[in-house]
Amino acid sequence: MPNNPYDEIFKSLAKILGEMTAEGGEPPRIIGCTIIAGGGAPHREEEMPEDDDGIDYEVVEGEDCVYVTAxxxxEAEVAAEFGPREVTLTVGDATETIDLEADIDGEGSSYSVNNGILDVVCRKAGKTA
Incomplete structure (x- = not known):
């Protein structure tokens, strides 16, 4: 029976956690990581085709939030604007408007850029943190 492709990742994380919690343990050596937890399997939207001149992104919908990653x-100028049912990404000269299937709370939503990855968290309207 073939191994699950995530087995190696979980083994590495377990090893790092063991080293961190051991007496005189090493400091963590993870630079960036996003873990999206929620009930059930998230809804995934297909990535844009590579021949398109827009922004390549992935959308994952959870129970309380919609997550967009690109x-x-x-050093590109990056911005995200939140509408009632959409988020508009601007990366350099490229702009992409992503229609969402849920109403969004623009004030509770946010975005960040770390190590070349844009993470957008669109909090669903009526959901609290």
């Missing part, structure tokens, strides 16, 4: 070039 790879961005280093």
């Amino acid at each position: 790879e961005v070039p280093p």
